[in-house]
Amino acid sequence: MxxxxxxxxxxxxxxxxxxxxxxxxxxxxxxxxxxxxxxxxxxxxxxxxxxxxxxxxxxxxxxxxxxxxxxxxxxxxxxxxxxxxxxxxxxxxxxxxxxxxxxxxxxxxxxxxxxxxxxxxxxxxxxxxxxxxxxxxxxxxxxxxxxxxxxxxxxxxxxxxxxxANVLAYRRDIFKEVGLNPDTPPKTITDLDAETKALDKIDANGNIQRYGLMPGGLFWWGLVFGGNFYDENNKKVTANDPKIVEALKWMLTYAKKLDITKVEAFQAGFGDYMSPQNAFFVGKEVISQVGEWFISFVNKYAPGLDYDFMSAPAPDGGRPDCTTxxxxxxxxxxxxxxxxxxxxxxxxxxxxxxxxxxxxxxxxxxxxxxxxxxxxxxxxxxxxxxxxxxxxxxxxGPPKTPVTDFYFTKMDEAESAVKHGTKEPQAALDELTKLVQDELDKALKH
Structure with a gap:
């Protein structure tokens, strides 16, 4: 996704x-x-x-x-x-x-x-x-x-x-199917974790048939958890903010719970995103990270779909109703x-x-x-x-730096490395912070 x-x-x-x-x-x-x-x-x-x-x-x-x-x-x-x-x-x-x-x-x-x-x-x-x-x-x-x-x-x-805006689209009909109330979607990370587990469907061989959510995009979730990626006044990269580390650790729990290799095998079978075979439309993904634009996608490719939007649930000390x-x-x-x-x-x-x-x-x-x-x-x-x-x-908005595009690219790489188990969250974000800070320092000298 x-x-x-x-x-x-x-x-x-x-x-x-x-x-x-x-x-x-x-x-x-x-x-x-x-x-x-x-x-x-x-x-x-x-x-x-x-x-x-x-x-x-x-x-x-x-x-x-x-x-x-x-x-x-x-x-x-x-x-x-x-x-x-x-x-x-x-x-x-x-x-x-x-x-x-x-x-x-x-x-x-x-x-x-x-x-x-x-x-x-x-x-x-x-x-x-x-x-x-x-x-x-x-x-x-x-x-x-x-x-x-x-x-x-x-x-x-x-x-x-x-x-x-960033929101989570969720399938009201599948919430009902597993006994969840679609009129009261989760408001906290704890509730989100419990409800996504109830929405997961895994077969006898451990293969995914449906998942509740596979969170992606550390920039958004790091902010939801209360983190800050950049200190503009002091020109300091803060990707290893403890709140961002917490967010990445949380994202890792989903990669481990579902097994990232099985997630990728499952996602490889998804239909085209801009088609009636979109994984959300066919019920392979119950909660999907989208924006207001997704309304037109549903209207075009899945009219009549029983779904709704919710803002990202936040942990204690996080940021409710957060969007990038x-x-x-x-x-x-x-x-x-x-x-x-x-x-x-x-x-x-x-x-x-x-x-x-x-x-x-x-x-x-x-x-x-x-x-x-x-x-x-x-x-x-x-x-x-x-x-x-x-x-x-x-x-x-994105951090105001001359190297933000580089920052986002390397952030995606760090997130992937953590989800695949090749780096620990703290180490990955420490490395990301130093890498981007070095690039920023060079850019600011010009």
Whole structure:
């Protein structure tokens, strides 16, 4: 199961795409890479003087089509600018390579939030606060944590038009089948452990036929347990926070209980995630880590399914109703030929009407409070549960470091090593802390 719980994170996980080398190349290129030769269109103007913007997006399929409607709307309303949208779905390294090579698109929203600070710190983006100040965009319309996440080192580096929440989807019908009350899902880790055990179905040979939950994604669960991954004031990586160690030890109990090798053999037989054969839909997985976007998956592939959402149960001293968020951010790369026109486009797609239209079509949460609380979103009780998480105190974006993408990659590796029994939780997280701190120290020197 993909550990990045946004809808686009799921798609990104299936598409692949190596970005590490491209991020490194940004650093290697220095502060101001020289632009490569460009065509007239790439230079920011057509022969008739109209500004021509190349916009690269990570959305594809029906999401691309939904966004194209907004692009067409902008082009119709702005006769002096033409936006040409291209998807780089599955080719995310292309974005960073283009910026590093000095021949970037004019607008890009295939920049993941966990990469934003890295790109900004390496002088790959244009700060936007002057534009925002001029247009009186001060963050008051946005969820506070979202607005804060797009800032680093005193600058605003981008805006998003969709965000996601982390929740657990659970099969109400299977809860009933084993004698659990689906109207009162577990609220604590102790209750979750007991109920998932009741939901597990293992045959006489010890093979898994169904499991209640296989927790994955240490970043979310570490926060749920009350941990902190980064001390921003002191620039210190804290992956070995005792609460995070506790979370990883807890995740290990599931890998041992179910036997990680049998779990992987079981998961190898799962049907396509985006199909009626999704493991949750066919009852092989009773509780699944998802987001609000999952509602549209169910509607499309398993209409009528008896399921609901719950927030992650927390231990004593943990964080109830905890969610992380990430996703993509609209940015203007360094070297864009017409940043004023680029900003006009970003401002346009961020307007309430356009943001709401797109977010509703793809079933994501708008990062503006008023838009997110429109009846078309919150009339669905499941969607409302996700929106309500953003009004709480336990809402977290990725750590603001120039090496967060590296941090997340190595965190996944540490989690896997622990689950497979090759490392102990404390040792794995001590090693992770040192490894990422060394990378961070090097990045901060540049």
């Amino acid at each position: 993909p550990k990045n719980l946004s809808r686009r994170g799921v798609l990104r996980a299936f598409a692949g795409g190596s970005i590490g080398l491209a991020v490194a190349s940004l650093s290697a290129c220095g502060a101001t890479p020289k632009p490569a030769a460009t065509t007239a269109a790439q230079a920011g103007a057509t022969s008739g003087g109209k500004a021509f913007l190349n916009y690269w997006t990570g959305w594809s399929g029906f999401e691309f089509d939904a966004l194209q409607k907004i692009v067409d709307k902008f082009n119709a309303a702005n006769p002096d600018v033409f936006v040409n949208m291209t998807t780089v779905f599955g080719q995310y390294d292309k974005v960073l390579t283009a910026i590093a090579g000095g021949n970037p698109p004019d607008v890009v929203s295939a920049v993941w939030l966990q990469q934003l600070v890295s790109m900004a710190a390496r002088d790959g983006l244009i700060p936007l606060e002057a534009y925002a100040d001029k247009d009186k965009i001060d963050g008051s319309a946005y969820f506070k944590n979202c607005w804060d996440a797009w800032h680093y080192d005193g600058h605003l580096w981008g805006l998003a038009i969709t965000v996601n 968020f990430g996703g993509s951010v609209f940015t203007i790369p360094k070297g864009a030929k017409n940043p004023d026109a680029s900003w006009r486009f970003i401002k346009f797609v961020s307007e309430d009407e356009n943001m709401g239209e797109f977010a509703f079509t793809i079933h994501n949460i708008p990062p503006k409070t008023k838009v997110a609380n429109e009846s078309r979103f919150i009339d669905d009780p499941k969607f409302k549960k996700c929106v309500d998480l953003y009004t709480g105190k336990n809402v977290f």
